[in-house]
Amino acid sequence: MAPIAIAEHVQRKYGHVLALSDVSFELQKGVTGLLGANGAGKTTLISLLLGVLRPDGGKLEVLGMDPLKAGYKLRQRIGYAPEDDRFPPDVKANELVRHFAEMRGIPRRSAVVRASEVLFEVGLGEERFRPIGTMSTGQRQRVKLAQALVHDPELVLLDEPTNGLDPIQRDDMLALVRRIGTDLGFTVLISSHLLGEVEQVSDNVVMLEGGRVARSGSMKSLLGGETPLVVEVVTGAKRLADLLAAKGFTATAKDDLLLTVPTSKEGVHDAVVAGVVELDLELRRMERGHATLGELFDLEEASAR
């Protein structure tokens, strides 16, 4: 499948400060997390994809077009929700979304209908006639998302959509973003500085660090195909690990309560259960776990040291 966007050795400077350096990645369909600390270059990269910034070097292609040359013909195929959510307080949600639909080329009559539909879709059906100034941060973020979707774009760029949200609102917003990417079929690039968020919603990830791509690819390939078996006992995890090792299985005990066992070798489940019985241990849980991106980066850092 052809990538939605391709960046090849893209570079961008602000004066003498290098914001992006040698950035290369391919943006595939689905939900992609753009992960990086504040100042890593996420917003700069989004601006380059939109064609509102000119790269100082390299090549960028979005939906088969050069963002700088394509102008509005590309921009009307992209939905963009900026980081800022300070909309005019006296404007009603449906008015704002309708207006930005018109700004993306949707005729007025259709824009009115689309605004209502998309506000329903983001969960603001009953609130759509309310002035934005009377809405909560979570609702304003949804309005921002609605205006990015109203013209039915092929690519949706969301710049830190969970900013300022409490944990419950954040989970709701992430679930909504995930649904937009899966059920509604939009290709989404969501930027965040939180690893957990990206992990929760993304099929793919582009990780920026100091203006460079530290890592990119599908979550599956980054996390590895194998999911280890996580075994939790009341005490004696280390003894169990030793016993499994003696039987030819690689097991790692983090402490005396928890151990992980790779599932690549056949018979691992039976061996763990037999070991628990043999050592007369109290088993609390045994399940297929998965490494998180955080653990992955921790492991890499540890191995680099």
Next chain:
Amino acid sequence: MSAQAQVADRRFQHYTGDRRGAAYSFVALLLHSIGWVLGLKRSSRYKIIPAVVLLSTYLPAAGFAIIVTIAPPGTPLPTYSDFYSVTLPAIYVFVALTMPELICPDRRHGTLRMYMTSNLNPVTYLAAKVIAAWSVLAIVTVIPVVIMLLSYSLFGHGPANVGDWFKTLAQIVGAGLELAIFYGTIALAISSLTDRNSFAAAGIILTFVLSGAALGILQGPLKAPDWVALVNVNQLPSELVLRIYQLNVPTSSTAARLPTWEVAAAAAGWVIAGLAVLAARYIDEGRR
């Protein structure tokens, strides 16, 4: 169950309709901006200032129109340029309080960035805003005077023949547009320097007041030459209005002693400078 009953599909539908280009979005923004400044589809507090100013410009025009119906033949009637002497203070207030509304909120609320990622670009966005400013001001600088002309003509005090009538109409439109373009551009340029409406309004009023005061000092104690009068943004457009109406009114203004081409060139220079400030601010701002 009714035979006509049907299940409506409420699932999200992808848009398959017509998509318009940049020209459509430009016109949509222009109309939206005019309505925004006039307080249309906004809460009542945003309608008060435009309503008061519209009243204070249309009432004098209506007053002049009524005078003409009762004035005996030969009574000296107010001229079209007299309209501006009566309404200019209200127009200044309108300029200072409404022009910042056109651009400051977009910068303050972050919607400018959303416009820059739509069908518009800094040039088309700015063009829509500038034309909206001129159009809104023309509502108070052109239309009331056209009403005066129609009233004068109806009651036999208008221009003597059809040729003169159209010449007067052209003068009215020219003078009104000159004021709208001049004040609209200067006010937008000042507003572009800040995100806050109140700072912009204060800046506009200060510019009008200080340019007059500075001229007084320059031409009083400092004995500056006559052309320095061209820096007075308060007086310059009114002086040009008199030239458009071909009136030679004796005033204390030093600008009155300058040739028309110098006055017109100075007014054009101010407008071009205002547009340059706007372009510099927005081309930079749109690319942040």
